[in-house]
Amino acid sequence: MIAALHEDQLVRVERGVEYGHVRTPGYLRGRHGRILEVVGGFPDPNVLARGGLGLPYRMLYRVAFCARDVWPEYAGSAADEIVADLYEHHLQAREDNDG
Amino acid sequence: MADHPDTHHHDHASPAEHGAPDAEIALMETALRELLIEKGIFSATDLQRAIETMEARGPTRGAEIVARAWIDPPFRDALFHHANSAVAQFGVNMGLAELVALENTADCHNLVVCTLCSCYPRALLGIPPSWYKTRAYRARAVREPRAVLAEFGFVLSADMRIRVHDSTADLRFIVVPQRPAGTEGWSEQQLTRLVTRDSLIGVATALDPAEVA
Numbered sequence: 001m002i003a004a005l006h007e008d009q010l011v012r013v014e015r016g017v018e019y020g021h022v023r024t025p026g027y028l029r030g031r032h033g034r035i036l037e038v039v040g041g042f043p044d045p046n047v048l049a050r051g052g053l054g055l056p057y058r059m060l061y062r063v064a065f066c067a068r069d070v071w072p073e074y075a076g077s078a079a080d081e082i083v084a085d086l087y088e089h090h091l092q093a094r095e096d097n098d099g
Numbered sequence: 100m101a102d103h104p105d106t107h108h109h110d111h112a113s114p115a116e117h118g119a120p121d122a123e124i125a126l127m128e129t130a131l132r133e134l135l136i137e138k139g140i141f142s143a144t145d146l147q148r149a150i151e152t153m154e155a156r157g158p159t160r161g162a163e164i165v166a167r168a169w170i171d172p173p174f175r176d177a178l179f180h181h182a183n184s185a186v187a188q189f190g191v192n193m194g195l196a197e198l199v200a201l202e203n204t205a206d207c208h209n210l211v212v213c214t215l216c217s218c219y220p221r222a223l224l225g226i227p228p229s230w231y232k233t234r235a236y237r238a239r240a241v242r243e244p245r246a247v248l249a250e251f252g253f254v255l256s257a258d259m260r261i262r263v264h265d266s267t268a269d270l271r272f273i274v275v276p277q278r279p280a281g282t283e284g285w286s287e288q289q290l291t292r293l294v295t296r297d298s299l300i301g302v303a304t305a306l307d308p309a310e311v312a
Binding site for chain 2: 067074075085086
């Protein structure tokens, strides 16, 4: 499987993702993050949940988000991060670097 | 949800956590289990053994793995790069999940949560503590991790960064705490006693050597 996104790439999480057994948490939808690691291809959880084989496999990434970007009222350090494991079909590449 | 979340001073507990067990789900489990046994897919004894195996697993192997990583640089490298095969040396089979070891350093602390359900490296650490599955922990670990740590008695210094890992998909995480100062010359076995379950999740550091001496 070929990864469409690469390490350090800036991405946006799709706002409206599919219904069903979706592993992209609501609090990250629409948020901007950075690819920390390309993990590999995994069965699509939403297809597995309906009894399928999980095809097509989905590329999985570890994506880092600045905690202050996710929670405007965040009280911790500006360097604090949340890292989530997200599938490629819920991510969009961002061309810009300015958020 | 046997544990009352208030034991860890977590507020905002959902009423769902205090309610009766979900009777419908319990009934479905009974029906499915009886059917599988009746059709000979597995026996009641097989099931009993599987439950015993699962319940016998505890955080001990996690502690042994961390102690090994502290004293054995090639193992440490393997753990951070190919955790599944590194832990296989300890007889741990991660199955389809991919284990990731997270290194606590002098300037970055790691914390693990599963906001969507209660994903946990069970093959390695056994059954998760009940607070790990509460809505309070799951919601607050990503939103105010420093406040959550403080409730566990662990105040993270303001100049340290925290990284919260939300186990949303096929990865499972284990935190490798920092080796405490003053443990030079300790044996692997002695070091194992410093590594608690909570330190492997990231809500605590490894124990102070004075506590186990």
